[in-house]
Amino acid sequence: MSVLLDFTSIKDVRYGKDPVSDAWLLHFMTANHLESFMDPIKNASPEQLRFMVALDENQVFAPCSDWLFKRLVTPGLASDLLQEYIYVWKALIKLVRTHVSDRYQRRLILNLCRHKFKQAIDASILIPWRLLKGMVTIFLSRSGLDDPYRNRKNVLTSRGRAYVESDFFKRAMESCPYPPLQCNCLEDMRFELDMIELERIFRLSTLPDIWCSDLFSGDFSRYSTCFSKDKIDFSGIRDIFCKSRSGLKILFLPDESGGMMADLLMVKSLLRQGHSVIMSLKEGFCFDSPTFWDNENDPALAEALKGAFFITENRISKNDLLSTLRKNPFVIISDGTRERLNLVRCSVTFARAWKESDLILAKGWSNRRRLIRNTHRFTRDVMCFHRNLDGKFKLEFKAKYPTAHKFSESDISAKADEIIAEMQQARSARKAVMFYSGIVGSIPGQVDVAIQLLKTFVADLRNRLEDTYIINPAEHFEEGMDADDLMFMWEKVQRSGLISTWRFQTSADIEKSFELMGKKVPTVWVGKDATYSTGCTKEMHIAQDVQRQYRELQIIGPGADKFLRRREYGVGRFSDVVIEP
Incomplete structure (x- = not known):
């Protein structure tokens, strides 16, 4: 009998309902090295994860399918779960025997991994690909190889180029549509042709990855048969592109190296249509998957x-x-991992790329497992395409969660422009413009208190200072905006050149605020000032930069040399990364 409460899908699982099931869930997360509080450097914080996944309070996220999650958290080893473990074990054995020639090292690696494998089988709680990643790490460290598939992938790329240059590929791409297109204007015809081109590349790009052996031989006869039989409903992706003819930001997750050349033709088509593309590759060796360093x-x-x-x-x-994306329509990043798509272990850059995108375009069966074959809800539209073992093309769509709102760069810039307009109006009325920087989220659990302190003190300042327009960031918060959005908005305001005085919160300000509220200063607030805040630390660097350009800017508060405590704020959150001892 399962230790967990009854559930039908991952999205139904919550912490806080039962201590026994919570303990089991935490055991699962820590056993798979997925708990952020255990390893905050490698694992995404809940706030960073929410860039990608629409999570409710206390909701559990696991980077696997619903089926696999239920097998793993249910005591006992089911036969189908055993087959998953056997699959990754065989992959490891093949890897070691092929690439480790020294008999001693080969036996050492295999026996060490056998202990890890047996331990995983006995516990039956490790996600199989997390187990494989750990065993591959042992193999890489003991063998001294950084990418044993380098030559293989080079051949796949070379054959992939031959594939896109083949007569079969050119005929499939260039043949005129039949029946002829019906349209009302040239613009509609261009859109229809673009969609036909994309549809063909979608189907053609998935053929090499399912039959890599054919790529090595250069035999494309099976491709021609499957391509001619493809019957798909392409209306979903047509609707997405039809609604956004002004240009989408697309995060593209490729599959294996065999289809990369066709993938790049797809990227070229998207760029020509006015979209921008971020392609995410693996950080290091992950079998046939292309890596950031392959080029x-x-x-x-x-x-x-x-x-x-x-x-x-x-x-x-x-x-x-965002600055990079404005200048470069095609950007390549690393997802920060050496395993199948794992949003918990992905890099900050990947999380931010996901957050800034309009559409996630994911290729391959393995990406489908992590994005479609579970009930997790994501913050962006997800489109997965792949071929099954029979060569049949599949295209699946998962719409973003309805409440997931994206503040685009233009949205945030518009809010900044509103504040800048008010600053300009104040300057026109011969008022001084003061920006007040203070602690908001640096003290865990004290966000509401911090905001009240800011509002109280700024209200008092406004009573005491004549002809002064004071900007209090705590008064310009909008529901749904995270720390990333706010820091982006405020930097535009701060670099406008309209600030006369930039005041940073002092411990005396905090004491005065509590006095105005009729309260004593709580222990947690004693001695605190702007130097305790990562946000204020970043703003001090911006203030010094702005002062070099606008020499009349006055900076008051703690000395700039005191802002040494905080270097990085928690991604997407209103509290800082804890200072390490």
Whole structure:
């Protein structure tokens, strides 16, 4: 009997209902190294995860299908779960025996992994691909190889190029549509042709990954048969592109190296239509999956990726990401992992790329397992396409969760422009403009108190200071905006050149605020000031930068040399990363 409460899907599972089931869930998460409080550097915080997954309070997220999750959290080893474990074990054995020639090292690696495998079988709680990733890490570290499939993937890329240059591919792509198109104007005809082109590339790009052996031989006869039999409903993706002819931001998750050349033709088509594309590759070896570094060792791939901008930073800021996307319509990032899509372990850059995208385009059976074959709800529309073992093309769509709202760059910029207009109006009335920076989320559990302190103190300042327009960030919060959105908005305001005085919260300000509220200063607030806040630390750096451009800006509060405590705020959250001892 399961320790868990009854549930029909992952999205129904919540913490806080029963201590016994909560303990089992935490055991599952920690056993798979997925709990953020155990390893906040490698695992996404709940706030970062919410960039991608629409999660309710205390809702559990697991990077696997509903079927697999239920098997793993149910005591005992079901036969179908055993087959999953056997599959990854065989993959590991093949990898070691093929790439480790030294007999001693080969036996050592296999026996060490056998212990890990037996432990996993006995517990039957490890996600099979998490187990495989751990065993592959042992193999890589002991063998000294960083990518044993490098040559294989180079051949796949080379054969993939031959595939897209083949007569079969060209005929399939270039043949005129039949029956002829019916349209009312040239614009409609262009759209119809674009959709026909995309539909064909979708179908053609999935053929190599399902039959890599055919790529090595150059025999495309089976491809022709399957392609001619494809019958798909393409209306879902047509609707998405029809509604957004002004241009979408698309996060593209490819599958295996065999189809990369066709994938890049798809990207080229999307760029021509006015969309921008972020392609996410693996950080390191993950069998046939293309990695972020493959182009350094594969001239054919490097040539195909000319013009793409590579973001090497795995914790890029929202500002830097959006700035890069404005300048570069085709960007390549790493998802930060060496395993199947795992949103808990993905990099900050990947999470922010997901958040800024309008559509997630995911290719392949493995991506489908993680995105479609579970009941998790995502913050963006997800489109998965792949072929089954019989070669039949599948296209599946999961709409974003209805309450998941995206504040676009233009939305946030418009809010910043409203504040800037008020600042300009104040300056026109010969008023001084003051920006007040204070602690908001740096003290866990004290956000509401922090906001009340800011409002109380700024209200008092407004009574005491004549002809001064004071901006209090706590008064410009909108439901649904996270810390990333707010920091992006405020930086635009702060760099406008309209601020006369930039005041940073002092401990005296905090004491005065509690006095005005008729309260004593709680212990947790004693001695605190703006230097305790990561947001204020970043704003001090911005203030110094702005002052170099606008010398008349006055900065008052704690000295700039005191802002040394905080370096990084929690992604998407209103509280800082805890200071390490």
